[in-house]
Amino acid sequence: MCSCSKNIYTYEKLSEIKDFLTEKISIQPKIGVICGSGLGSLGNAITDAVWINYADIPDFPVSTVEGHVGRFIFGCIRGVPVACMQGRFHYYEGYPLSICAMPVRLMKLFGISHLIASNAAGGLNPKYKVGDIMLQKDHFNLMGLAGLGPHIGPNDSRFGPRFFSMSNAYDEIILTKAKQIVERLNMQDKVHEGIYTCVGGPNYETVADVKALINLGVDAVGMSTVHEVIAARQCGIRCFAFSLITNVCSAEYGVDCTDIHSEAVLEVGKQMQEELQIFVEEVVEAISQDN
Numbered sequence: 001m002c003s004c005s006k007n008i009y010t011y012e013k014l015s016e017i018k019d020f021l022t023e024k025i026s027i028q029p030k031i032g033v034i035c036g037s038g039l040g041s042l043g044n045a046i047t048d049a050v051w052i053n054y055a056d057i058p059d060f061p062v063s064t065v066e067g068h069v070g071r072f073i074f075g076c077i078r079g080v081p082v083a084c085m086q087g088r089f090h091y092y093e094g095y096p097l098s099i100c101a102m103p104v105r106l107m108k109l110f111g112i113s114h115l116i117a118s119n120a121a122g123g124l125n126p127k128y129k130v131g132d133i134m135l136q137k138d139h140f141n142l143m144g145l146a147g148l149g150p151h152i153g154p155n156d157s158r159f160g161p162r163f164f165s166m167s168n169a170y171d172e173i174i175l176t177k178a179k180q181i182v183e184r185l186n187m188q189d190k191v192h193e194g195i196y197t198c199v200g201g202p203n204y205e206t207v208a209d210v211k212a213l214i215n216l217g218v219d220a221v222g223m224s225t226v227h228e229v230i231a232a233r234q235c236g237i238r239c240f241a242f243s244l245i246t247n248v249c250s251a252e253y254g255v256d257c258t259d260i261h262s263e264a265v266l267e268v269g270k271q272m273q274e275e276l277q278i279f280v281e282e283v284v285e286a287i288s289q290d291n
């Protein structure tokens with residue numbers, strides 16, 4: 001499958017999926033939440049939850065990666081209606097970026113105004129330690145420079161214009177509020193603000209990759225989020241994203257990095273789950289007060 005293969009998730013198809021889901025839920029989500037690898041427990045913050053497995057949704061893709069349960073949770077976080085994805089789709093699973101980002105468009109049809117995306121990522125910035133959190137100030141669209149994106153191919157303007165700015169991809173107001181929350185929760189020692197990039201994966205980086213990404217000004221590397229944020233910005237959704245640094249990437253030869261594997265990534269998520277759940281709850285509340 002390549003990223004320019006025909007996008008089967010047309011406006012009409014997504015409207016059908018939306019209608020299917022709407023019959024099963026009683027809320028109208030305002031905020032979309034995407035749980036990164038090992039961060040599915042963010043869904044524990046949701047009350048009055050309705051769980052719908054991706055496998056039970058007609059014509060919906062399924063999650064094939066460990067640490068991604070593969071379901072939607074519709075419910076409320078601190079009284080705010082949300083649609084939460086416990087599991088996302090990645091390019092390395094064989095899905096084109098248009099499918100990886102498709103759930104964002106689906107959530108737009110539900111009427112979400114904001115997206116909170118989380119991910120597990122490797123730390124490139126030498127200051128970052130395992131267990132740290134990076135608030136995404138921006139991203140570097142490496143796959144986009146290679147001609148890959150969620151919006152390649154015919155454009156349906158109901159999902160937004162063909163050409164659009166990405167200069168304020170990550171909402172400054174939400175980022176400022178998130179930083180205030182970090183102070184209030186006394187998390188400032190482990191929280192940074194930085195630049196994320198997405199690579200195709202699923203292998204982790206060589207030392208040469210790490211050196212190049214550092215030179216490009218990137219602070220953390222993963223395999224998701226960028227295309228979701230692009231699809232969101234195209235249809236006018238305001239975005240906030242953060243990375244949990246699950247491992248540090250070595251820019252030097254001779255360093256043993258065999259501890260970088262998916263189980264370790266999931267374990268760090270588990271260790272941080274309670275703290276991150278409260279953080280996300282606070283961000284949701286802050287977003288809702290902004291409207």
Ligand SMILES: O=P(O)(O)O[C@H]1O[C@H](CO)[C@@H](O)[C@H]1O
Nearest residue numbers: 036037119120222223224265
């Ligand atoms: O970006 P999320 O979904 O958090 O997952 C990250 O963790 C996995 C690698 O262990 C990759 O899928 C990478 O993208």
Ligand SMILES: Nc1nc2[nH]cnc2c(=O)[nH]1
Nearest residue numbers: 120121122204221222223
């Ligand atoms: N590409 C990439 N993705 C990750 N996800 C979690 N850690 C990493 C990493 O080191 N590199």
